[in-house]
């Protein structure tokens with residue numbers, strides 16, 4: 001019985017995701033879903049990205065957290081349309097569903113955007129189970145988390161188009177083997193692209209901004 005309910009939720013989410021993706025495409029908006037463990041640097045990535053963005057990229061941000069608007073507050077100085085989804089009032093879910101993103105998108109009421117960043121709830125498990133309606137999925141992993149995470153939490157890496165290895169400024173001070181991380185990720189998803197960057201120093205951001213622009217051309 002419980003399995004049937006879960007299947008119904010997933011298929012209704014899939015329908016909502018498909019319809020949102022179609023609407024975004026019609027409006028020439030590319031949506032990018034960011035997934036990672038808490039603290040890998042999703043908001044830091046967005047902060048640095050917004051500070052480097054060129055006039056041809058017009059972003060908006062939807063950020064999910066169980067509670068608080070702390071992440072949205074961190075972006076307030078950039079003056080981009082942004083909205084927080086809190087799941088605590090509806091049971092504290094640890095992922096975002098397409099219908100909630102659709103509601104937030106409607107409330108954003110920003111006709112003049114062409115990129116929608118979705119910061120999923122910090123968690124390497126549940127967000128990967130729910131299609132958000134985004135065109136691209138990005139998984140972040142930061143250097144302190146260790147090389148084995150793709151093997152232990154495979155779904156997020158399987159669903160991702162791009163793996164961002166963040167906090168590269170810490171590679172020197174930690175026993176972190178970048179090649180081993182990439183090897184593990186490729187075992188899970190042989191077509192996964194990757195980028196190594198630091199949201200702290202800005203290193204590697206040229207490739208990231210180019211990847212965003214290429215994604216805008218694809219959709």
Ligand SMILES: Nc1nc2c(ncn2[C@@H]2O[C@H](COP(=O)(O)OP(=O)(O)OP(=O)(O)O)[C@@H](O)[C@H]2O)c(=O)[nH]1
Pocket residue numbers: 036037038039040041042043044045071121122123166167168169170197198199200201
């Ligand atoms: N050294 C270093 N620290 C970083 C980097 N990126 C983020 N941090 C730090 O990591 C911590 C967590 O970063 P956040 O951006 O809040 O992480 P998050 O993934 O948004 O976290 P949640 O929203 O809670 O899931 C902060 O203290 C950041 O300053 C980086 O490239 N290098």
Ligand SMILES: [Mg+2]
Pocket residue numbers: 042043044071119
């Ligand atoms: Mg965050």
